[in-house]
Amino acid sequence: MIRKASIMFVNRDSYDEYKRRHDEIWPEMAAELKAHGAHNYSIFLDKETGRLFAYVEIEDEEKWEYMSQTAICKKWWAYMEPLMDTNADNSPVSINLEEVFYLE
Template identity: 65%
Template sequence: MIRKASVMKVYPGHFEEYKKRHDELWPEMGEMLKEHGAHNYSIFLDEETGNLFAYVEIEDEERWSKVAETEICQKWWAYMKDIMETNPDNSPVAKELKDVFYLK
């Protein structure tokens, strides 16, 4: 497994909505993520800053990179753009974090 982590940002006043949308994740979105090799996907919120910390384990970088090309991912990004920082293509503004420590 390949471990990946990133940070994103949700707008103030939208923390509950962000959580609600993920609690009600579309089944086809979850299926697509699993089909692209995602396991143990978690997102954590720092309520003081609105920063989100995302962690996912993937099977293959190339397969994972195809997530953004799926129709359901594009639809999800459009759905989320009103409550979080996004790029012009609606993808979340995300900064990948460097792995510096792992305890098995």
């Protein structure tokens, strides 16, 4: 399993809506994430800054990268765009983090 972590940013006035949309994640989005090797996916919010910390375990980097090309992912990004800092393609602005310590 490959562990990945990143930081994204949610608008301060959108915390509740961001959580609600994830609580009600579309079944087809959840299925596609799993089909692309995602496990133990968590997102945490720092309410002071709007910073999101995302953690996911994936099976394969190439398989995971292909997730961003799926129609359901692009639809989800468009749905979430009003709530977050996003790039021109609606993907969330995301900072990948480098693992520097792990204790099993």
